[in-house]
Amino acid sequence: MGNVLGIINLINEKPFLKELTQHRCMASVPFGGRYRLIDFTLSNFIHASITKVGVFTKEKYRSIMDHLGSGKEWDLDRRNGGLFILPPVHPDEKMKGDLEHFYDHLEFFQRSHEETVIISPGYHVSKMDFNDIMAKHKADQADITVVYKDYHGTSVEKPIYHTCTFDEEETVTDIELYTSPVPGEHVCLETFVISKKLLINLIINCVGNGEYDLIKDAVKANLHTLRVKAYHFTGEMPFIHSVESFHSGNMAFLNPEIIRSNFYDSWDLYTKVKHEAPVNYGLSSKTSNSLIANGCEIEGVVEDSILFRGVKVHPNAIVKNSIIMQRGEIGEGAYLENVIMDKQARITKDTVVMGGFHPKVIKKAEII
Amino acid sequence: MGNVLGIINLINEKPFLKELTQHRCMASVPFGGRYRLIDFTLSNFIHASITKVGVFTKEKYRSIMDHLGSGKEWDLDRRNGGLFILPPVHPDEKMKGDLEHFYDHLEFFQRSHEETVIISPGYHVSKMDFNDIMAKHKADQADITVVYKDYHGTSVEKPIYHTCTFDEEETVTDIELYTSPVPGEHVCLETFVISKKLLINLIINCVGNGEYDLIKDAVKANLHTLRVKAYHFTGEMPFIHSVESFHSGNMAFLNPEIIRSNFYDSWDLYTKVKHEAPVNYGLSSKTSNSLIANGCEIEGVVEDSILFRGVKVHPNAIVKNSIIMQRGEIGEGAYLENVIMDKQARITKDTVVMGGFHPKVIKKAEII
Amino acid sequence: MVNKKWIAMLLAGGQGSRLGELTHELAKPAVSFGGKYRIIDFALSNCTHSGIDTVGVLTQYQPHLLNAYVGKGSAWDLDRNNGGVSVLPPYQGKNGGHWYEGTANAVYQNIHYVDQYDPEYVLVISGDHIYKMDYTRLLQSHVAHGAHATIAVIQVPWHEANRFGIMNTDTTDKIVEFEEKPDQPKSNLASMGVYLFNWKILRKYLIQDEQNPVSSKDFGKDIIPKMLADGSSMYAYRFDDYWKDVGTIQSLWEAHMDLLGKNPAFSLNDQKWQIYAGNANHPPHYISPGAEVKQSLVNEGCIIYGQIDHSVLSYNVQVGAGTTIHDSVIMPNVTIGKNVTIERAIIANNAVIEDGAVIRPVKQSDDIILIGDRQKIFTHI
């Protein structure tokens, strides 16, 4: 594409994932045995040949800086374009909204040669074809294209999703902010296509008027003056808004068809390379319906689980329906069920940890 | 060397350079026609084969992030090691001192494989041979080596320098904080060699005792329990602590001998490559005793001055004893003397700007 | 792996023997140009600006410097994980090794390289021309015409047309005839050596041509005429900006003179189309009191005490006091002493010109003087 600037907007992240986002932003949460949530959006950008990406960060972004590094793994270590991490400019003041942050970095937009901007959050687990979205945006001659998906998740208690309605020509007629959608409702994925020129104008005007919220003040408020079109995203995508939905969103990948469609079919998912050795299965290992990343050493039983890189399962340990993040270690004879274990945590010999409907979260580097 | 971790400590920068540091940290101030101050320390690290560098930033560090990018120009875009920018972890709280910031990033030190740490500020304009400093550190069997230089600058009004005294075996006996040195006094360059293990211990102990200042609480307070040795740096280095000394420090480079010793002699000074064309001298140009960077177009008169990349001097304009930073433009018939012009500023036709003993500073993008 | 819409194959194999001593130890595309660049920089920068991120550089003659210079490609933003720049030398397979025999054969031997990106189009360019060209326009024209091949052409003076490959076209720019260096040219549209092909079609012709025992395996002499003869849909794309083949000392010197002046025939200082160069880390240059520099391009790293007029100075050139340089090209790392006179000359890399030397043609109409690499000149020449 070459003419599109990709923006990953981490400003509006909510603390849905509790302990998992205690020391990292949501975009940086590990997912799928080997990835961070942000890898999905970044990879989608790459597949659309977007070569300039700005990541607008708010807080707890050190792990995202570590993860992204020079951008080499995403081929974004470029002289022209490449990866830009844009931290808050006034860290000592409370940020009023994403538009304020965009305004503080207005030069970044102004100096970019790209004519079109795609804005997306950093936590969507999806394979989204931005070339197709762009094509519709052009064909529609839209000012803004709003990407939506029919809600299919379990019902949410708190009103956290924005839903949109549109007419038969897919012109967006309304956006309802902070709702609890029922299945089938059109959830706005906070993913937009917009010309850079219009975006800059909207940023300047809104901030000038003391308005700081992209979706509310720039998009919704202009539905009747701008040509705002909807794009229906029909691909796979779990709605992640709680520890439970994070767990089930991971577990959905325990399915060769889903694995194939997300990881193969010439749609590589890029992430940081760690040079771990192939998984070493011992004589007493027993693994079933699980996704196992490299560097693991398995001597116990692993069922219906996802093991990140470098996890050790000692003999007679049993891991069921759990997510074990990087360098976790399960001691001899331990029993885990319905658990999400953050990085570098360790379960000692013969310990039993069980979650119920709410998976039990074991914190980073915790020893139980 | 391979076994040394380089730390550039931007925490203790003072606002000496007024307008020039209004929107950037001191390490990021342009110098010498083409460089930023931090380039000198980074290049010194490279010449000592240091391949892992942490830059501890405090505020106004966006331009340093822009400048360093992926670290590619300094060959620091590495999987193992490379460049790490370490911003404040608690941006909403006032930082108590550099040791607090080191403490917040203790994992960075702990996870590094390197056994020795060199800590340096980001604003020294010097060619410093860290291999030689390391060799003395080893030969001395020192716990800490403190690099000092004999003061040679003009007298400073405010007490801003730390001076050290030592015995005949160069064992440091005292460090006097915040002094106004007279020529010949030993100014501590806030550049230290220390084992990583000892540094980690000092950080943990000091912070545990509510002490947060590296030179005061970790070095000075331990002069009698640790083996602290002095290293005499005898190379060229301007003391920069004001707009005047910044100006004169630049002007010292209008000397082929200084240029040769700083930029040649197989001691490349690395900086961001900008792909500017060679300088275009017009028919009416007259240049004398000046340092001119690529991308300039000169049709007027330039004397005793330093022109950064992409500066335009129109016909009949006169530039004397001035520093014109990147993309500055001097209109037809304008006259400049004793001026420091920040990036992208512009002097309109026939305008006269003169500084006196205090060079006049023209702000970034200002139009006069 | 993301497939590529188009990739470029850059022919950098030629010795460029008409450049004499300049190509003694390096391939023509590696010759210095414009005070800062090497000739190949122009084609590589054109690729980058045109959004082509995969470039195969076909090289055979003295490839080391070119190899080291291109390196991992970061100067041109071609250090990509998928694609980027690859230097492609000859190789040995199961049946032994083959040096590249002609331009078409060089691409033929690297069919597998092209195939791995499965591109729709392949751009074939050469590494020895000075020009700034947006290849995307060529591509647009190619697609609009539904062509099998599109050849970039430029109008040359009629009296020079017999030195070029000439395209005869109909009113829609469809090529009806191609004549290599015709005695009686019917048109003055010269091939610039820039070809865009549909890869599937080119691939077929390359394989076919390889089996022809009398073919010289060259794009201009064999592939293009054969495609035309077969009635392929081939179009000319007219380019009307600066383009120069710098294959001789004279033309290399002329191209340098074209860089000078207030509105030069060819400007290097174009912020929208920068020419990227490798190893571009040198300090600002220093102009001493008493020096005089006019109508000239001076690159970084120079230290100038003398007088420079209407000349191009590359990096790390030192010019002593009392020295005058006119209408000349000084390549990198040249040291020029005091009271030297240089006129209408090209001084190659690392030469040393001692105090008092005089380097100029006897008559103004004589050929440009060339001082070769690393030569040391003591006095008159």
Add this chain to the structure above:
Amino acid sequence: MVNKKWIAMLLAGGQGSRLGELTHELAKPAVSFGGKYRIIDFALSNCTHSGIDTVGVLTQYQPHLLNAYVGKGSAWDLDRNNGGVSVLPPYQGKNGGHWYEGTANAVYQNIHYVDQYDPEYVLVISGDHIYKMDYTRLLQSHVAHGAHATIAVIQVPWHEANRFGIMNTDTTDKIVEFEEKPDQPKSNLASMGVYLFNWKILRKYLIQDEQNPVSSKDFGKDIIPKMLADGSSMYAYRFDDYWKDVGTIQSLWEAHMDLLGKNPAFSLNDQKWQIYAGNANHPPHYISPGAEVKQSLVNEGCIIYGQIDHSVLSYNVQVGAGTTIHDSVIMPNVTIGKNVTIERAIIANNAVIEDGAVIRPVKQSDDIILIGDRQKIFTHI
């Protein structure tokens, strides 16, 4: 440019014809190993861990895949501005082109490459051994001895010593005699093909050897014996960890079996000495319900329905239900159907094994079975 203390020259030119079909389309150092790696990864990773940041890879036979694989070197952190990894193929100079004739000739032809870094020492290694070695210890030993050359050696079983180049040393490990594959070995210290030279001295010998018309231009056969004959100070450096030449199908298979088990003879999962591999981006592997995997290494990208025992599976291998794999090596991108039996076999890249096929030696004592690249196996073999 920062000069280099030492650089490495990695010999990757050989065809490795004893690996049969595995090297049909690629050079031996590019052969897959250990489920994730290529053989050359071990030498390159050793360089990285030893702090060597400049590696010239000498290549001649089928270099494309190796070229594309090494790329800009970022997997091994060898994508450096100054130095890094460079693939060095044969080239044409003023006097025409020369293929590499022997290992010494290959380095000789690249003297200028080495010279540009002006190193004190040059490490010559080959790209076809499996080992983890800290070359800095070799260097320390070399410096401590004040040697002109140091040769890494390993003790081999006495009955195999006649298959190696054998060093006879005195009590200080000074080499007093070198015998290539001696009938009656006097020692069991075999050369590992890892040489450290003082560059100035090696340079002299390379030039001298080149002028010897009867020389085979090989390090082991010509350079080392000549240096010894001249009384150069040459020492053996004893290496006592795992080292394996994987030059035959049998030894390649054995080396894979050495990776298996709780405390394998050679461990790949060593956090302090990771083996780096290029193109290592694959999803985690999936083990289905009903699958059984024991005593095996399984790499990313696999989807396993069958039973795997004491085997090594590379990336993107698919194994159908009811299939059993024992004592075998499955290389990348192999598709194995249902109810297949594979025993004591190496299945090369991209092979397809159809449902119900049986691949195993007739007798347990028979040779390991090799299924070549891209082969399609329908039934018994």
